[in-house]
Amino acid sequence: MAGSTTAERGERQQQSSGPPPARRVRPPRLRTIIILAVCLTLLGAGGGWVLYGSDWLRVERVTVSGTRVLTPEQVREAAEVPVGSPLVSVDTDAIEARLRRELPRIDTVDVSRSWPDGIGLKVAERTAVLVVRKGGKFVEVDKKGVRFATVSVAPKGVPALELRLARSGTAAASLRRFGERRLAREAVRVAAALPEAVSRLTRSVKVRSYDAISLELTDGRTVDWGSSEKGAAKARTLTALMKASPDARHFDVSVPTAPASAGS
The missing domain is CATH 3.40.50.10960 (Rossmann fold)
Structure with missing residues (x-):
């Protein structure tokens, strides 16, 4: 039988030198998934404890600014800020509503968290x-x-x-x-x-x-x-x-x- 032609040999060489087969990407092992899940859970629990359970981020001070006729103490008393509570859980809308209700002299009020342990009350009185x-x-x-x-x-x-x-x-x-x-x-x-x-x-x-x-x-x-x-x-x-x-x-x-x- 006659040998392969030069063209056939070139075609076989081209086929043999083609791109390598794609490598299969192995899915993460179950063990790795479990470890990541545990780490995320611990981080979430730790973050929740820092925000709600620790003594680091609790309300310790209430600052008042913008008063003219009212005194800062009057504003603090009307605001009833829950000192000692976790800062993240303070209902700023409720504080604003109380101030408007108890002190009609207040025109506008901005209640803000001042990390790590403060609440700021910025008021503007009516003229x-x-x-x-x-x-x-x-x-x-x-x-x-x-x-x-x-x-x-x-x-x-x-x-x-x-x-x-x-x-x-x-x-x-x-x-x-x-x-x-x-x-x-x-x-x-x-x-x-x-x-x-x-x-x-x-x-x-x-x-x-x-x-x-x-x-x-x-x-x-x-x-x-x-x-x-x-x-x-x-x-x-x-x-x-x-x-x-x-x-x-x-x-x-x-x-x-x-x-x-x-x-x-």
Whole structure:
């Protein structure tokens, strides 16, 4: 029989020199899996013990910041932070809810964990823009209309609300339409819009009707503000008018595009 041709020998050599067969990847042994599982379990148990069972990460201190009228001790007492409890288990939402409920003077509060052993309480108190006389005391009202505190002495530089609502005549229609509560809220909006320099000088915000709100300043000067609408424009106009007419005794910004001043 004739021998193989040169072409056949080349083909056999090419086949014999092809890529080596792929190596089989052996799955991890059962023993290895068990060891890894035990290690993970121990790590988890150890981490859980550190967070919940050890004395390393428990609440030992409560810090308070941001107070003005309230004292840090008042905030701590109202917060009722569970000192001695694991830090990770402290319900920060519940603490925030208690502070808002027990201390209405607080506007916003941020409760945070301070590792390894602290709770931080950062509060922002409400600022009164108006006070309402109630008997011999004063109720503080913020710019949102929230009545948040009753005090014996009116805070300095905060105007008082005076509702002088007409019960008859044309002005009475405003009372019937809006009601006393709504008109009081309009006065709050006016007080919140006052420039700071004017607010400090304002003794009272007087409301006769929705469109007839006026200011009485501490030196006897008066301002016709009109309604609470366009408060920002009226504030700018009043500031400019008072600078332009420093001796005037009466200012009218009820129509901010056509202001007026009178008296000297």
